[in-house]
Amino acid sequence: RLFRQEGTCYQQAKQVLHAAVPDRLQGREREMGILRQFLREHILGRHPGSLYVSGAPGTGKTACLSRVLLDCKDELAGSRTVVLNCMALGSPQGVFPALAQHLGLPVATGRECVRSLEKHLTARGPMVLLVLDELDQLESKGQDVLYTLFEWPRLPSSRLVLVGLANALDLTDRSLARLRAHPAGSPQLLHFPPYTKEQLTRILQERLGQVAGDPVLDSAALQFCARKVSAVSGDARKALDICRRAVEVVELEVRGQTLLKPLPTGES
Secondary structure, three states: OHHHHHHHHHHHHHOOOOOOOOOOOOOOOOHHHHHHHEEEHHHHOOOEEEEEEHHHHHHHOOHHHHHHHHOOOOOOOOOOOEEHHHHHHOHHHHHHHHHHOOOOOOOHHHHHHHHHHHHHHHOOOEEEEEEEEOOOHOOOHHHHHHHHHHHHHHHOEEEEEEEEEEEOOOOHHHHHHHHOOOOHHHEEEEEOOOOOHHHHHHHHHHOOOOOOOOOOHHHHHHHHHHHHHHHOOHHHHHHHHHHHHHHHHHHHHHHHHHHHHOOOOOOO
């Protein structure tokens, strides 16, 4: 009984420390505002374009975009949204049949598939928002795949809005240099810097503040974790993982102590 009472707070703490998308993302108000403005300007304004989002792992790129898409769901209801994780594709060229499948087009391969998609994306219809996570997985010889995707919003009568997310800050400069020859067609850039110690501390405090009762982890411990993680990577997922592991260790210790306690007289 005692462990069940004490164990509830540990279960709650582990639950809130999972790296799910929260209702509010600490320290990313500016970036979320830019994402929201970009979608409204290009989707609602029917203005094709592209956005390249860069940042190290755990800096909130995917979480922020997911949150903005959820918040703007009603506004974007008149458009078509396709989200692809490029890590799941067998090859860079696999992005084209995957997109065709999501858009309900006949499955084709090679140039035929690309032509079919171009015809579809320049025909009359609702705006199409294509989100490509782990975009750097599409790098190939000559960068044909990336060039094709980023040039689609520039086609006459295009209705494509492309958002690509990747870790590398210089992917567009390094792999898509030709796009700079057409400034109007170059992707807009948005960089997510690593989280600072203060931001990580607020993230951890906000998550654990959802657990009822006394604090599970001491404030000094959270600041220590935030300081160490910010010095190495600024990865919020790493900070959450460390705290969740700490809670698991304490939980095991409490369980061991509880099981060894003598039972009151008369209880079996």
